[in-house]
Amino acid sequence: TVAAPPESKYEPAGHAGQLMHDLACFSCHRINGHGGDMAPDLSWEGSSVQRKWLQDFFKNPNTLRPALIRRMPKFNLSDSEINELTDYIMTVYQSPDVDRDAMPLSGYPAVQVEQGKQLFYSKYACQSCHIIDTKTDKGYIGPTLTQVGSRLSATWIYKWLKNPQSLRPGTVEPNRNMSDEEARALTAYLLTFKGSAKQEAKK
Template identity: 25%
Template structure:
């Protein structure tokens, strides 16, 4: 199976239909597109990427990703047929293999998931059509968050762990004792970082935050820049989180 090519011409029709139906959560007959939209929510892609005006800024804005010209991509590390479609599929499967400077982690996408997401992204184009061309169900041409999403974000941004949300740490890490849930869950839950960091890295949490190693040295060196005061705040907050974590562990034991 050549995953670097669309499965058949019908899926390309789904991609083209979504140019107008981009704000639909479900579009009849567009199975790949519907699946990809579900993945966008489940995998927390907006934590890093801005899509339709909403999302983070750690990764590139994907709102009009489909408008990029083929010349903007480096195909030297892409197998199979060299195309924009192939580039995106390969990048979803293994970001750093395709683009070594990419900070996107490997998400473990299956071939079907990578294909679906690629079709969706290539449908995100800027078009100017008369209002009557759009589905009549649209009350506004916008991708609006659900009331549940709004409330969850409010709770995380106003709660005890607001610092980690505002700094973008929650993209990869949950802090469950503070009610912070990472959609991607790439890194460990930081609720017990005080205990976990020494066992992993042989350093105290304070020393690790000051002199991180591995992936965190890249993240804290180029993406999430912290002042000395903010580093001290991280240690203080995670120490508080660990105290809550230990209390929960003790009370949960019979």
């Protein structure tokens, strides 16, 4: 049995850091080796998500993982608090291996998008764990992808498809050993699914 790494003494800085403590973020989330494990690790959150989605999520947290019992509470934050937390997360929690602006969020060729769709539903059967079409997909293990094109950066999606373990060691997402072409096509397809956290919360 491999021993778990020791708990770090990481503390977020400034007023945003104090807000995170006041909201008890570390009770559920882990950042830089410190915190809980009941919600996603946020160490690289600034590299993974889009700013507008994060702001909307703070206003109206939605369910990204239908199978989880625990839900992100609504904290009724002020706009200034939301902006402060968003600025801090987007600036500080960056992966050195992910340039979130390296790939565009739109403009991919239709043939590439179609290739990605075929890979999603046929070769890799991603719908076994994820939901894009709420009427037909039955995947409840992984996060829902109905708004992934507005939620995640293109580079994060691509890097995740290539090697999820490199971004979040221990994740249940398997490494499919995708080619660069396949990962780009799947990224192009996933980016077509737009929608805000606010819209998703109303469903």
